């Protein structure tokens with residue numbers, strides 16, 4: 449086990465743990481981030497990702513967290529002194545959100561768009577009953593997680609991967625001087641806390657070379673859990689991320705070849721150029737769903753544990769809002 453002296457130990461190297469650790473390190477406290485898996489092997493790397501509260505227990509905190517995150521993401525995507533570290537990684541992307549329901553409401557991620565408009569019937573993609581054209585904030589997750597890891601390092605945070613623990617009480621051994629532990633373990637929280645309210649919703653994506661696709665597509669409204677449930681594609685400069693699946697209670701991290709073929713076929717029906725695009729990678733992640741996001745502090749002996757998990761299909765969307773609040777709870781416990 450690694451023993452890093454720190455005020456705060458953050459458990460988890462996904463988008464939630466990294467963002468929370470950055471808020472703490474940039475506030476001047478010493479932080480160690482420990483995790484079983486490094487950022488590039490988390491659920492977070494499998495996200496599309498688009499800003500929009502999806503598959504998350506809705507309550508009155510969600511809107512604020514999502515708005516704060518959108519604000520931070522927009523700030524990061526704007527160049528500073530002509531340079532943007534995140535050019536092409538966090539950006540406004542034009543696209544279409546379609547539904548099989550003719551009466552569908554505007555998509556949940558439309559709040560990030562200034563230019564939402566209903567598609568004319570002739571422009572609704574095949575197999576769908578209604579569609580909206582809009583611009584939304586998208587994030588290329590592998591690069592974004594790399595940015596977050598570098599930013600944490602620049603702020604003085606240290607990392608220790610391959611640090612799996614089976615009980616929260618073991619966490620103190622990873623950083624014995626830490627008076628606060630922030631639990632950002634996603635689906636891992638189910639066994640670690642333990643918290644049976646955490647249930648994985650498995651998502652599988654296919655990454656192809658980009659044959660020239662510039663607009664995103666999200667199609668919803670099929671039989672819940674069925675093959676037409678969710679189809680999406682997000683283009684980045686050299687790759688396209690194709691999805692998806694929403695399999696509740698499925699813990700498998702193995703890509704399923706038949707699912708991959710079904711995803712490529714569904715996305716090719718929308719963007720025919722994808723049919724022959726070389727497949728570069730398969731990714732699988734487990735969305736940590738819960739009846740509501742758990743963001744609260746509890747005292748455990750001489751240590752305070754701040755929980756920050758259960759973000760479902762919206763961890764990227766809520767990341768900065770939740771990170772800032774969790775960091776505030778941790779700082780209050782230190783003072």
Ligand SMILES: Cc1cc2nc3c(=O)[nH]c(=O)nc-3n(C[C@H](O)[C@H](O)[C@H](O)COP(=O)(O)OP(=O)(O)OC[C@H]3O[C@@H](n4cnc5c(N)ncnc54)[C@H](O)[C@@H]3O)c2cc1C
Nearest residue numbers: 460461462464484485492498613634636651733763764765
């Ligand atoms: C296919 C797919 C598409 C998605 N699309 C979007 C999207 O478009 N927009 C959006 O906002 N969200 C999206 N999501 C959801 C988003 O990815 C998750 O909400 C988010 O990744 C959760 O982040 P996290 O940091 O809590 O968990 P994770 O990324 O799972 O990280 C958990 C960390 O905790 C560590 N850990 C767990 N257990 C232990 C333990 N016992 N000991 C030590 N360390 C442990 C892990 O090793 C890991 O480092 C998508 C998810 C999937 C799967």
